[in-house]
Amino acid sequence: MTSQEAEKKIASLVDEIARHDHLYHVEDQPVISDSEYDALLRELRSLEEQFPQFRLPQSPTQRDGAKVADGARTIRHPVKMFSLDNTYSVEEIAEWVARVRKVLGDDDIGFSVEPKIDGVSVTLVYEKGLLLYGATRGDGETGEDVTHNVRAVRSIPLALTGNDLPDLVEVRGEVYMNRADLAALNAGREAEGLEIFVNPRNAASGSLKLQDPSESSRRKLRFFAHSFGRFEPQAKAPVRHGMFFQMVRGFGVPVNPLAHLCRGVTEVEAVCEEWGRMRRDLPYDIDGVVIKVDDFRQRVRLGETMKSPRWAVAFKFPADQATTRVRDIVTQVGRTGVLTPVAELEPVVCGGVTISRATVHNFDEAARLGIHVGARVLIERAGDVIPKIVKVVAEAEVRRPLPRVPTDCPACREEFICQAEGDVSPRCINPACPRQLERRLLHFGSKGAMDIDGFGESVAHELVERKIVGDVADLYMIRMEQLLSVPLFAQKKADNLLRAIQESKERPLSRLIFALGIANIGERAAQNLAERFRTMEALMGASREEV
């Protein structure tokens, strides 16, 4: 290939891959398979290695580029990034609309509404269509340089598409994470013994601060544009919010599909009510509705205060909170033996689901909150994570003592308790502890591990209780008559479980390594080990240094 041909080929591959990225990550309509996509990327990578002089700044190979050094750089925003005033009721929205009316008089006013994404605000600066840098909102005046990590967000184009691109545009929006992606991330972190993220916003924010973009790339961050800052030449800047959305959509930047124009306060209120009801059906968290005056000339007339614009307001959904009574406080034994208090609650509906238990971080936390049996407590659900107890709202009439740090394991009743210095929770160190075995079995059979269909809590409990299994390997030796001796099982159900267990033998080695739940071995470490050693025998025979 001549160098001229290579230059052309590289440019066309970059465009083609960008188009597929957009189809996959923004339109959700891929037209090629993952392996075809990988083949394109490999071809580009190899050409770039042969002809590094033709590597383009917007090349998809630059998405997980070099790590950055410690200490984030701060960036001054060319145009201040405001935060919005919050409203909490339809009455407050009506008051805001009345204030807007007062300034604009009898003008025709359109209100643009869009979901308030529970993510991290960032600004993306494109110069001549190429992504120059990305920064967090920070205090509104200066933010943190997160260029390396926004490049790793697949739905953010590295180069804008279209023919009539501005010389410079600052696209602002929200980096967020889908709840399902958070759940997968947390499952991996738990297996690695890392602290889990309590909600998608924390996860997105933590991911943008990572120094290694290949790690943030794996976390599946996403982006929705919601506004713009600087725009040059100004004469070409959009004059209405709806026009801006149409324009950036044309540039290949994702815009929330629910965003639309409303006429009048009644329509706005209806949207707030409707989105509040359907928010659980969205794949990502929203915590309200952003309402903006659509026409930019009207915005200029309304102006802004020191802190926030007068032409926009955020309606916040009521938090998913509820109060209920603590029935009992039990000690839960985790897969690794960690003992944590769990409050059993009188069932209550919170955020659309019935809640009957809430975890308390540890015994210190239980004491700090003063949780006791009979107390009335306020619980809150954040994202899809197990609800937490916010505070005690009323003590029990006859106040019971606070839960004490247990001195023996509730499962094996043996005094195998130890609490290492620095540990927040005691743990049961009995290797034969039945409760730990149950938890290990459940982890082994879970999705992402060996994925054994129909292997739930009650089955694990019975198998351990009846001593049918003594460790995970025993699962593969269960006989039909053993299952039929358990009242839980009829012929059909026993058949299904045995088949599911057999099928799980087909899972790749990396899944098996992960399923074993070895401390500090998460999904990724398991994959690395599997690639390196290929078979379980080789791995077991490996020396400490080899691993």
Ligand SMILES: [Zn+2]
């Ligand atoms: Zn135990």
